[in-house]
Amino acid sequence: MxxxxxxxxxxxxxxxxxxxxxxxxxxPDLAAFPRAAWLRAERAVLHRLAPAAFGYGDPTGTPALRLAVATWLARNRGIRVDPAEVVVVAGVSQALGLLAQVLHADGVHTVAVEDPGSLGVRQHLNNWRLETPPVPVDAHGLRVDRLESSGAPAVMLTPAHQFPTGVVLDGDRRRRLLRWARRGGVVIEDDYDAEHRYDRPPVPALRGMLPDRVCYTGSVSKLLAPALRIGWVLVPPRWHADLVAAKRMADLGNAALPQLVLAELMDSGALxxxxxxxxxxxxxxxxxxxxxxxxxxxxxxxxxxxxxxxxxxxxxxxxxxxxxxxxxxxxxxxxxxxxxxxxxxxxxxxxxxxxxxxxxxxxxxxxxxxxxxxxxx
Structure with a gap:
């Protein structure tokens, strides 16, 4: 190995x-999984669930979870989004795969990545035939000047808590990155560990500042458990239909019952x-x-x-x-x-x-x- x-x-x-x-x-601490709260939420969902809800559903996710995610993002991450824009996915890994397919089909064949940066992210992007040139990370986050000189049309980064260094993309770098995106660059924002901030509130997500140029993804893998395989992705409007098509062909949509239980946990304040x-x-x-x-x-x-x-x-x-x-x-x-x-x-x-x-x-x-x-x- x-x-x-x-x-x-x-x-x-x-x-x-x-x-x-x-x-x-x-x-995360898997022993801390809120089993009692999950069971209460599941019982509440099953008590009111109509028989039709057990059939095939919307590939973008259940309306209840998309609304709950939109509310969560507005409250915790500074993102204002219509629930119809939220696509529920099987974790960030699937989000990256779907984004890679959509970008590749649109002529984007290179996505720069942080270095050091997640090996798993590189593997997922490479699997869909995207090149992943490295861009250095220092104490202030991604070196945006090196991104600019690389000529890459897109970049994948973890600005709230960079993996693995843990640095936060600082204000000057964020502003320079957004200027780069406004000139035509595409940003893929993995909101990694954003909720797990201990010294102060987390920095707002980049997506909330430039929704037309930022693809955003997050999940509950670090909040609850990776085994749930529940995440979400937001993309600029021009790619939404293609993303939904890719998700439909991947698996027809996530399992509905865990989505509804998670929505109940979010809505009730249990999460x-x-x-x-x-x-x-x-x-x-x-x-x-x-x-x-x-x-x-x-x-x-x-x-x-x-x-x-x-x-x-x-x-x-x-x-x-x-x-x-x-x-x-x-x-x-x-x-x-x-x-x-x-x-x-x-x-x-x-x-x-x-x-x-x-x-x-x-x-x-x-x-x-x-x-x-x-x-x-």
């Missing part, structure tokens, strides 16, 4: 690899309450990981602590981070090397998820990582 360039099955291989302590990034609980828990676990890094990996640098479900930790000395990750897995600790998520050379580092682990397990995992690092010399 770590011996060669990661293939498209690498995340499946890592997910199924046995490990006592799993620090995979992007995984907001769950998010408040998660934020408090995540802060404690984040703080535990920062303490463990300081204690067990002195000299390592922590990045992206203000938000999200993971930390990027760059290491104090030169080491092959894939070899470190491989050795850690043999010792029962699952992590991702920074080099997986980079197209250009980067400092050695690890991307460490903390949301799914109690503080005691986090400390044990970091202690093991320190031992492995020492043994690598």
């Amino acid at each position: 770590f011996a060669a360039r990661p293939g498209t099955d690498v995340f499946d291989a890592l997910r199924t690899a046995p490990a006592e302590l799993d620090l995979t990034p992007g995984v 907001e309450r769950h998010l408040r609980l998660l934020r408090r828990r995540h802060v404690r676990r984040r703080d535990a990981m920062i303490r463990a890094v300081r204690e067990h990996l002195p000299g390592a640098v922590v990045h992206g602590a203000a938000a999200g479900l993971h930390l990027l930790v760059t290491l104090p000395r030169e080491v092959d981070d894939t070899a470190l990750a491989a050795s850690a897995l043999r010792q029962g600790v699952k992590v991702q090397p920074l080099s997986w998520h980079a197209q250009r050379p980067q400092p050695p580092g690890l991307v460490l998820g903390y949301a799914a682990n109690p503080p005691t397990d986090i400390d044990r995992a970091l202690k093991t990582l320190a031992t492995v690092l020492h043994d690598l010399g």
